[in-house]
Amino acid sequence: MSVRVRFAPSPTGYLHIGGARTALFNWLYARHCGATFVLRIEDTDAARNSQEAVDVILNGLRWLGLEWDEGPLTGAASGPSKGEFGPYFQSQRMAIYKKRVQELIDKGYAYEHEGAVKFRMDREPVMIPDVVVGNVRRELTDREQLDPDFVIVRSDGQPVFHLVNVIDDLEMKITHVIRGEDHLANTAKHLALFRAFGAEPPTYGHIPLILNIDGTKMGKRDVGASLQSYQDGGYAPEAVVNYLCLLGWSPKGNREILPLDEVVAMFDLPQILRHNARFDLAKLQWINWEYTKSMPIERFEIFAKEALAKVGVSTAEFSPEYSRAAFLTIKEKIKQFIYVPAFAAFYFRSEVVFDDSASSSEATDYTAITGDRLVKLRDAFVSDTVFNSDSLAAVLKGVAAECGVKAGLLVHPLRLAMTGSAIGPSLYHLLEVLGKDRVLLRINQFVNRIEARL
């Protein structure tokens, strides 16, 4: 029997980071054993249902690179899909559910109750085999002792989650259900349903949850809960995936940065950890940085240009060589792409934007003596015909010696003159990239700025 797994999110308007990891673990397991990865949209709750909400899920999974073998191709419930077990939206499968409910009623497993349909659950403890948690023996709770039966069709005719989830897993021939541990206790219901249908239940693997860094439940409103925040926040998807792999699973061998294909080769269900993990943004940022440093400059440029575009800075009018050289000076310095504008926007703006609050030191930058030194520096730069980082460093140090001051007294104002900021790429390298014309122009402009302030 071929292995089939599925990710079955509800379109709530956002993709929870924990949901993303559940999708990832399903995908990893599918790729590991050459199985089929099915995407099914659980949109039975019409109230909070929209194509946009489905698109968020599809876009999130695509961004992470978790392609599904079967499932919807667009966010439209009645739209196109791939796979032979559709429809892949529960809202389109009502006829199937209706037939299955009748089957349960006919067999005596379900009965009408005040307009709704309830499933007849027995009162025995249930053994839940689980490849991650182990065998779980679940007793009835006090409320279930009173009435173990549960509603499978609401009085308005809508089937509920437990019912449709089981029917779909059955109809779609799902062999392994890898899902969040929040479903573990309810699995007793699902097992009973499978038995009532005379079907063999799938293998279950309940994976631990992702908590906030303080150990509390990570809800919709919590920082980092939505995958969108990483898409917007300047992270490379491969870094997010790498981090997620390390939450609840370990490659052993003290390894942190791992190519996905290696994870696919190693990944298996029994090795999944059984305890919840807390989401540590600092670790993700470090991993992201590892990826930005080592990714090809071509890929880095795509993210960098996107980040600049978001703040209205276009690189279009600059030569590819200039852009490339500019981005090379920041590639190993930024940890997230949202910092690209702060580090590189000055390369692509005709006017330097001064961040006064962040300038190195007003006291030393905006003085007449600084202006005089910069003029000397400018004149020395004029006659530097090489104009690369090495020659510029030599020239600057020469001028500093001439003035009898430490290089820093020229370096800081010059950086401010070039970038408008106290942080950024290596000074000599950014000068080389900017080129003599821009450098001389910006020195002049800054000298004027000093004079205007005196």
Next chain:
RNA sequence: GACCCUAUCGUCUAGCGGUUAGGACACUGCCCUUUCACGGCAGGUGCACGGGUUCGAUUCCCGUUAGGGUCGCCA
């Protein structure tokens, strides 16, 4: 209230009866340094608690505590 899962540095984890309890992130100090960084060196912090089992428990069992989950005509 009942039921279920879990418990190694601040965080993610390695460990599966005998280890100086390892790694990574984060943090602290020093060095280097043109900013911010990087890098180098050094450093601290951990087996939740109490009982067993055993020659010996981080490791196995029980209990306690704590955290998380579930018990819906939500998914």
